[in-house]
Amino acid sequence: MSKDSLLSLLEAASGVYVSGEEISKKLNVSRTAVWKQVQKLETQGYVIEAVPRLGYRLTGKPSKLSVHELLSRLNTTTFGRNLKLSDVVSSTQDELRRLAEEGALEGTLVIAEQQTKGRGRMGRSWLSPAGKGIWMSLLLRPPVALPYTPQLTLLAAVALSRAISQLVPVSIGIKWPNDLLVDGRKISGILLESAAEDERLRYVVVGMGISVNLEQEDYPEELAAKAISLKMASGAAVNRSELIAAILEEFERLYELYLEQGFAPIRALWEARTVTLNRPAVLQTPQGVIQGVPRGLDDMGGLVIELEDGSSRTVYSGEVGNGQAGANG
Amino acid sequence: MSKDSLLSLLEAASGVYVSGEEISKKLNVSRTAVWKQVQKLETQGYVIEAVPRLGYRLTGKPSKLSVHELLSRLNTTTFGRNLKLSDVVSSTQDELRRLAEEGALEGTLVIAEQQTKGRGRMGRSWLSPAGKGIWMSLLLRPPVALPYTPQLTLLAAVALSRAISQLVPVSIGIKWPNDLLVDGRKISGILLESAAEDERLRYVVVGMGISVNLEQEDYPEELAAKAISLKMASGAAVNRSELIAAILEEFERLYELYLEQGFAPIRALWEARTVTLNRPAVLQTPQGVIQGVPRGLDDMGGLVIELEDGSSRTVYSGEVGNGQAGANG
Known part of the structure; x- marks a missing residue:
């Protein structure tokens, strides 16, 4: 049974319950197989209600990002203007690094609905389920020397926390160097990967992972107490397109400020927001x-x-x- | 005509002159074609005397590096112990970067007799004719943070200049950050390429290009006044294997010193040798x-x-x- 056939069946029912027995008969599979496909659809952002004796009912579809919508929201000069949006990638970092080696321009952005091998700091994996977060990487080609890259790490944390605060009523603290916390639980991680020739930075790939609309049950047990999503923290789902646009705008603004005035203003902003x-x-x-x-x-x-x-x-x-x-x- | 057939002809003559006419007849090509092949062989390290009316005579063959000889000379623990020697590569840097991404160990060394796309600083090309220089790249995985990489750049210059001075009677000055000069002319260039995740260095690939036995005529016009080889500067050919072994030994020694005692001793050595x-x-x-x-x-x-x-x-x-x-x- 493909999940598409189950999905068509549920969609055809237009919000009315379809019993497991009926599905099982129509698709000629076991009821366990039906249950497994329901779970799979849920990891992709579909919301399916399961009620004993009544059956299954489709109540929510994943809100997918669209390039058109993203570009129409953008208020930037270069950040995000070259945009690659994918359903699934292994890692937006690897994808953008490859583009960077091929000569991609500053501001190029790679976004994915889902990462199968999302990476966090220190080689750890990063949970990136479909449709529920912002998993993206931004390309910088800063005209600064290699020893200054810690400043960019801090700049990224400031940009992200300020953009989120504009849209979502949560209080964000930056944990050195660039984790974002709400009530001591992590909502976002940033990973900078840089390539240099001598002291000249060739490029920096800024990976950003933001847990936007994840639910408690999306987290495996070992993360449940340490992680939180914006939806869980604020009580309301957050529009991902709007947030991406806000992040890119704030990031570009601070990046330009940094290139003009140096690290001092960024440092002050970071120190004001850190825990x-x-x-x-x-x-x-x-x-x-x-x-x-x-x-x-x-x-x-x-x-x-x-x-x-x-x-x-x-x-x-x-x-x-x-x-x-x-x-x- | 392949240059191999010309080479076999000259080798068969065992040091006796073969006239251009004879070669041209035997290989069934024009005398201009013969002359072009002679020039090509010379770029590969063959020495061919050309005397009017007598013809061509082979008087020297390229002394090729051998893995066996190199390893037998090595006095190091890790540097150069994993060794890849090639006749021709596009760039030892690109080759080693690829190995580094695949997990190669610290100390891994890539050497080539010839580079077709040797790279210098700032994206410039680096002249790397066959058999006449040392074109190599060394892999480091230093447990230091990204902002300290300038120290490694300076360390490399100190290691190279000290090793060369042990074997060749020339006076070397370091031009900031890491060019080596003799009488104001460049004998060596160093190019560090690094990859980092946040402030953690993943690896550094140290490219070293040393003009060992090049002759004045090996340099194109635009480099003739600015470049010099060790052979030109000292008046005698230099054994490349011996020099490679000396460089690796000195480099490893200073690198260990640096990891134990920090930058202070390296800084003093650099300042003592700079111009x-x-x-x-x-x-x-x-x-x-x-x-x-x-x-x-x-x-x-x-x-x-x-x-x-x-x-x-x-x-x-x-x-x-x-x-x-x-x-x-």
Whole structure:
């Protein structure tokens, strides 16, 4: 049985219940097979009510993104103007990296309804179910030297958190360097991948994963307590097209500000929104574990930690806390 | 006519002259075609004497590198232990980057007798004729954060210049960041390509091009005044295997020192060997042209420039001088 035939059957019923028995007969499959297909459709964004004795009823379809709608909402000069939207990709990062190597322009955007191998920080996987989140990658070709890339990481976090706050009534805190939290639970992760020749950045691919309309049951057990979606946090579904347009606009605005005025304004915005500063923290870094109190950012974008002996140390890479923050939750 | 048939003819003559007429008859081609093939063989490292009325005589064959010989000379733990030697590649950088993405180990080395698309800095091409130079790329997977890569660029220059000085009696000056000069002419260029996820370096591919046994006539006109080979500078041919082994040993030693003790010792070695400090310079940077006097390196590996008004500015990316230094000369 293909899920299309089950779908046609439910759609033909126009919101009326169809019993499992009837479906099973018409499609000539077992009732277990029907149940499995129902679950599969649900992972794709369909909402199907199952009521004992009554059967199944289609109450919601996935709201799919459309290039036309996205472009009509865009208020940017370059960001998102070259746009590639796919139903399924293994990873928008890999897709855009390939385009970048082929010479794609700054601002090129790759979006997918679903990622089968979404990646988070530190090589972890990133849950990217169909139709329920924003899984996208943006290409930058910044005329800045390699050592300044931490600044871009921080800029991305500021852009994302500001854009979300414009549309959704939630209070977002940035966890160093670029995780976005609501009530201590993660709603978004950012992954920057960069390629350089000597100190010249060839390109930066900014991966953004935002849990928009996921439900509690979309999360596997190990993420349930650490992750949250915008819908769960605010109580209402969020229009993904609108949010994508807002993110691109805010990102482009801050990026231009950064190229004109340098890191100072970005630093101030980041420091104003972070939850990492001025509380004791344990940092996992490539050089080992550091304990201390993060006090602020330095000129390069490094995190300045005050150590127990009163001295300070700056770190550019690592994670705050239990080392789990790279995954969705 | 294939150059192999001309080569067999010359080899069969065992050092005795073969007239152009005879070759032309035996191979059934014009004398111009013979002359063109002779030139082609010379670009591959063959030495062919041409004397009017006597004809052509083979007096030297390219000394080819061998994996066996290289490994027997190696005094390293990891550098060069995984070794890939090819006759011709488009670029050792591209070859090694591909291996790096497939998971190659730190220390993996790609060497080629000849590159058809050798790359220098800023996307310039790099002259890499067969058998006459060292064209190689070394894979590093350093446990350091992205902003520190300028330090690796400088480390590479120190390693190369020290290794060459051990074997060849020439006085080498490092031009910021990593060109090696003899009497103001370039003998070597280094190109680092790095890939990072956030601030975590995934890998660095260190490309090294050393003009070892090139002759004046190997250089095209535009490079003739700016480039020089070790053989031209010292008056004697240099054993490439020996030099490769010395470079890998010195590079590994300094790399271990750097991972243990940080940048301070590398910085001192670089400053001791550079020709860039304390003389007025014009720097081309991504942010524009800067004029001033370079005074030293900062903790991150940036070049600190004293400006006319007495203030100072640090640059991480750019070129000193006329902007031509990225090519061989």
